[in-house]
Amino acid sequence: MEGIAMKLYDATELALRNLRESLFRNSLTTIGISVGVASLVAMLSLGIGLQQLASRRLQKAGLFNTIVVTSRRDGGFRDQREEASSPAENVPLDEPARQKIAKLSGVAEAYADVRFTTDVLFNGSSHLTAVAGVPFSAKGSDAFDGMQGAFFSSDSAPEVILQKSFAAELLGKNPRLETNENVADLAHPLLQKDVTIRYAERVAAPSNTGEGSGYSVVSRQQTLKIVGVTDADPESIRGPGRARVFLPLKLAQTLHVMQASDLRDTALSGPPTYPSLSVRVNDPSTVPAVEDAIKKMGFSAFSIADATRNMQQFFAVLDLFLGIFGSLALAVASIGIVNTLVMAILERRREIGIMKAIGASDADVRGLFFAEAGAMGALGGIVGVTLGWIIGHIINFGTNIYLERRHLAPAQIWYVPLWLVISAIAFSIIVSLLAGLYPAARAARLDPVQALRYE
Amino acid sequence: MGAALVRAVDGVSITIRAGEFVALLGPSGSGKSSLLNLIAGLDRPTSGEVVVMGSDLAALPRENLAKYRLHTVGMVFQSFNLIPKMTVLENVELPLRFAEIDRNQRVARARQALERVGLGQRLNHRPMELSGGEQQRVSLARALINNPTLLLADEPTGNLDSRTGSEIMDLICGFNNSLGMTIVMVTHEQALAQKYASRMIHLADGKLVDDLPNHPAARMDAQWKGSQ
Numbered sequence: 001m002e003g004i005a006m007k008l009y010d011a012t013e014l015a016l017r018n019l020r021e022s023l024f025r026n027s028l029t030t031i032g033i034s035v036g037v038a039s040l041v042a043m044l045s046l047g048i049g050l051q052q053l054a055s056r057r058l059q060k061a062g063l064f065n066t067i068v069v070t071s072r073r074d075g076g077f078r079d080q081r082e083e084a085s086s087p088a089e090n091v092p093l094d095e096p097a098r099q100k101i102a103k104l105s106g107v108a109e110a111y112a113d114v115r116f117t118t119d120v121l122f123n124g125s126s127h128l129t130a131v132a133g134v135p136f137s138a139k140g141s142d143a144f145d146g147m148q149g150a151f152f153s154s155d156s157a158p159e160v161i162l163q164k165s166f167a168a169e170l171l172g173k174n175p176r177l178e179t180n181e182n183v184a185d186l187a188h189p190l191l192q193k194d195v196t197i198r199y200a201e202r203v204a205a206p207s208n209t210g211e212g213s214g215y216s217v218v219s220r221q222q223t224l225k226i227v228g229v230t231d232a233d234p235e236s237i238r239g240p241g242r243a244r245v246f247l248p249l250k251l252a253q254t255l256h257v258m259q260a261s262d263l264r265d266t267a268l269s270g271p272p273t274y275p276s277l278s279v280r281v282n283d284p285s286t287v288p289a290v291e292d293a294i295k296k297m298g299f300s301a302f303s304i305a306d307a308t309r310n311m312q313q314f315f316a317v318l319d320l321f322l323g324i325f326g327s328l329a330l331a332v333a334s335i336g337i338v339n340t341l342v343m344a345i346l347e348r349r350r351e352i353g354i355m356k357a358i359g360a361s362d363a364d365v366r367g368l369f370f371a372e373a374g375a376m377g378a379l380g381g382i383v384g385v386t387l388g389w390i391i392g393h394i395i396n397f398g399t400n401i402y403l404e405r406r407h408l409a410p411a412q413i414w415y416v417p418l419w420l421v422i423s424a425i426a427f428s429i430i431v432s433l434l435a436g437l438y439p440a441a442r443a444a445r446l447d448p449v450q451a452l453r454y455e
Numbered sequence: 456m457g458a459a460l461v462r463a464v465d466g467v468s469i470t471i472r473a474g475e476f477v478a479l480l481g482p483s484g485s486g487k488s489s490l491l492n493l494i495a496g497l498d499r500p501t502s503g504e505v506v507v508m509g510s511d512l513a514a515l516p517r518e519n520l521a522k523y524r525l526h527t528v529g530m531v532f533q534s535f536n537l538i539p540k541m542t543v544l545e546n547v548e549l550p551l552r553f554a555e556i557d558r559n560q561r562v563a564r565a566r567q568a569l570e571r572v573g574l575g576q577r578l579n580h581r582p583m584e585l586s587g588g589e590q591q592r593v594s595l596a597r598a599l600i601n602n603p604t605l606l607l608a609d610e611p612t613g614n615l616d617s618r619t620g621s622e623i624m625d626l627i628c629g630f631n632n633s634l635g636m637t638i639v640m641v642t643h644e645q646a647l648a649q650k651y652a653s654r655m656i657h658l659a660d661g662k663l664v665d666d667l668p669n670h671p672a673a674r675m676d677a678q679w680k681g682s683q
Contacts, residue, residue, distance in 0.1 A: 010552045021540055354536045357497055358550045358597060359525025361518055448497045452536065 006364050008371075015371035022344065029333075029340040030380045036330030037384025037428045041420065042391045043326035044319060049396075049414040051315040055308060065284045067291050067303045069093065069101065069110075069277040091298035094273045101279055104293050106286035111135055112274040114252040115243055121196040121221075122170045129166055131197065132243035133252030137280065148187030149228035156250040160195060161228040166244035170195075182407070187229035196223045197245075200258040217258055330428065333380070334435035337373055341439030344372070345446070352443055353451025362444040369440035370433060377432025381425035388424070389416055464490045465661035471654075473604070476631045476638045476671070478648035478655045486661035487641045488609060494639060495528055495607050496520045507605070525553055529598030531627075533610035535590040537582040537597075543569070544578040547596045554601060568596040572626055588619035595626060606630060608640040612647065624651050628671075 019026045071093040091097065102110040114133035119126045136155040138144065144151060144161070152159050162170070167186040201220045224247070279301075281290050287303050294301040345352070352365055392414040400410040464486045471477055479487040492498040493505050496512050505512040507527065512520065524530075537546045548565040556564070569578060572592040582590050591611060598606060608627060612620030628651050630636045642648055648655050650672050657665035 006552050007555050010555075014552070017540065350536075351538055354538060355549070355553075356521070357495070357524065357530055357536070359521060359553045359601070361521035361525075361553065363518070364521075364553050449492050452497075452532075 006360075006367065008367075011364075011367045011371040012375065014368055015375050018344070018348075018368070018372055019375060022347075025340060025343070026376065029336045030376050030383070032333035032336040033330065033376060033380025033428055033432065034384035034387055036327075036333040037381050037424055038387035038391060039329040040323065040326030040427070041385050041388025041416065041424050042395070043322035044420055044424075045388065045392050045414050045416045046395070047315060047319040047322045048417060048420065049392075049412060050318070051312075052415050053411055053413055054311060054315075065108075065281050065287065067279040067281065067287060067294065067301050068113075069279055069294055070275070070300045070302075071273065072298065072300055092273045093275075093277065093299060097297070097299070098274065098277055100297065101277065101294060104290055106281050106283065106290050108280045108282045109135065109137060110277050110279045111249060112253075113276045113278050114247075114249065114255075114257070115275070116199060116257045118257075119198045120166075120170075120245060121198065122193075126198075127166070127169055129169075129245055130243040131245045131247060131252070133249035134161070134246045135249045135278075135280075144228070144230050147228045147230040148183050149191045149226070152227060152248045155248050156254065157248055158222065158224050158251060159227040159248065160224045161230055161246040162190065162226060163244040163246075164229060164231050167229045183229055183231045190226050190229060193226050194223050195226060196221050199255060202256050202258045220255070222255065330431055334431050337376060337432055337435035338439060340376075341369055341373060341436060342442070345369075345439060345443045349446065349451045352446050353448045356446070356448035357452060365446070366440040366444040369443045370436050373432045373436025373440070374429055377429040378425065380432070381428030384428060385416075385421050385424050392416060464493070464658070467658070467661070467663040469656060469663065469666065471637065471639065473637055474631070474635045476628070476651060476653045477640070478652035478669075479639060479641045479658060480643065480645060480648055480655055481658035481664070482643065484660075485658040487658050489661070490658065491607055491609055491639060491641050494605070495530055496523045521553075525550060526601050527603055527605055529601070529603035529606045531591070531594050531598050531606070531608040531611045533613035535582070535587075535594045535614070537590060537593055539582055542579045542581060543574070543585070543593050546582065546593055547600055550597065550600050564600060565596070568600045569593070571599065572596045586619075587615050588622060591615060591619075591623050592626070595623070599630070604637060606636050606638045608638065610641055610643070612642075612644075620647075627651070 071091065098110055098112060101107065115130060117128065117130050119128055120131075121127075134152075136152065139151040147161070149161070152161070164183055164186060167190055171186065171189060198219070198221045201218045202215050203218050230246075279290065279294070281287055287305050291301045291303055291305075352360075355365065396412065396414045399413055403410055467490075479490060481487045489498065493500055493512070494507070496505075496515070500513050503513070507523070510523075512523065515523065538549070541549070544562065544565050547568055548561040551561040551564060566578070569575065569592075572595045574589060574592045574596065577585065577589070582593065585593065591614075606627065611623055611627065615623060624647065627638060627640070631638050640648075640652065649669060652669050652671060655665070655667050655669050656663065657667075
């Protein structure tokens with residue numbers, strides 16, 4: 001049984017022959033497609049590269065598997081949706097709640113955040129900053145990647161790790177201007193030096209009434225050794241209130257530092273509650289599910305996934321615009337295909353007439369021109385992707401030279417994933433085939449008698 | 456194979472039987488080439504019927520008409536109509552591509568067809584590198600490749616000298632004799648028709664003028680040559 005057109009292999013073979021016949025003209029057309037595809041690939045790979053650069057920064061901070069939980073009554077990161085959906089207000093974020101959260105599936109650990117604002121004394125001057133406890137499990141996580149010095153020697157060692165900008169501040173540099181300073185240069189004069197923190201300790205006192213928790217406040221200070229300076233900003237999720245000095249969590253807990261929530265607990269005379277919990281999950285992909293479960297329990301939950309949602313939206317729009325601009329050149333190139341093929345029909349009128357006279361169907365002739373358009377598209381796509389890849393490399397190279405001059409870390413602002421390569425070539429073929437629709441139909445309808453009469 | 460009935464061109468009605476060698480004669484513009492194109496399925500009549508082997512070409516869809524040209528008809532032209540950028544072998548096997556025959560089978564069949572027209576070598580040459588007679592042999596081989604029942608020739612010797620023309624005519628005549636192929640040849644040379652055709656149809660201004668049987672002088676001669 002025979003179909004309505006010759007085999008694809010035969011059509012392609014004939015098409016490639018025909019393309020070789022008018023090599024110069026067809027090369028020009030194919031180069032046009034290549035430039036179109038190259039601009040598309042260069043634009044999109046820039047968008048993808050920038051997006052990767054941005055999310056890599058966050059990933060490096062180790063925040064993709066962390067959820068911050070606060071009580072609704074603290075305000076915190078609540079939004080209207082939560083408030084409307086959950087009737088459970090005033091759920092205390094206390095020890096039983098922490099244990100319940102820790103038992104949720106997918107949760108690796110849930111610990112009470114210890115964070116307070118304090119004066120840090122160094123070389124006789126005092127610097128006000130936020131301090132946070134860091135669990136020992138953070139050792140080896142991406143959060144302290146590229147840190148100078150070492151992680152805490154134990155979970156309760158009297159040691160601190162400084163964030164780069166605070167290290168700069170201790171050294172008397174403007175932290176805003178010097179944030180691009182090399183971490184090693186900052187760490188060198190600070191490592192193994194001592195700092196002293198001043199804080200208010202909450203000391204439990206026997207209650208006169210026999211219920212509730214009375215306490216008194218005692219001023220203390222503690223000397224700590226600087227063991228590390230980190231480039232990353234593991235607290236970036238918390239915005240302007242983020243800590244720049246980190247203590248081992250156990251040590252921070254034993255200091256019993258007076259925290260903001262203590263005052264409120266006193267006022268409400270309820271059991272002690274935590275201002276916030278950090279929940280670490282095993283697999284970043286389970287973050288939304290765990291977050292939902294925590295919200296159902298009546299708490300506010302916030303993760304970097306929420307923050308990146310806006311970022312992803314931004315990049316989707318950026319990619320769209322880059323894609324549209326990139327496609328413009330391809331659209332122009334497709335007009336070139338129409339032009340080339342219409343020229344080819346005029347030149348090959350007689351040949352088309354002969355083919356029809358000896359038995360070629362409309363579909364055969366159409367297939368032949370389609371195959372030519374497709375072959376130009378495929379060839380242009382492959383050359384274009386290669387060209388785009390080279391252009392991207394050059395842009396990246398140039399950017400990194402610029403960054404290096406300004407003593408900034410090199411960055412990969414450009415990235416070509418495999419799917420982009422494949423879809424760019426596919427897109428090029430599809431656009432070329434669309435451009436071939438009209439010429440192919442025109443060739444197929446050619447009247448053989450007239451075509452043969454034509455000399 | 457049944458009788459081939461053809462009615463065509465300005466009220467003209469003719470019937471061609473299987474195995475006939477018909478010469479269509481007439482001055483230029485007499486409509487003989489138009490009649491041939493109608494039989495070939497290259498053109499459609501504005502009115503009337505062209506019935507070949509029971510089916511009306513005028514009513515066939517374009518796709519089926521293409522298949523009719525591919526399988527039932529072989530065509531030979533005055534100007535050979537070979538595709539210049541293809542080799543001899545590729546020109547001959549081109550109809551087989553449209554018939555979706557596999558490559559290795561195509562080459563074998565094309566070689567066979569070329570041997571039947573006396574062209575066993577120079578198969579990888581371009582048509583322009585061959586003499587006129589050789590080119591017409593290639594075109595004959597191409598016409599035969601799908602074993603058509605009907606061979607249509609439009610002034611097949613018009614571009615050839617008389618000696619080469621005779622060689623081509625002997626070949627065509629041989630197909631008529633040995634394969635029983637029906638032949639319709641357009642020519643304006645009375646002598647050529649008289650020498651080879653079994654029937655001579657004269658047209659003028661698209662009208663039938665004369666339809667006479669003929670006893671070809673060359674028939675015995677061609678048979679003798681074909682047996683060689």
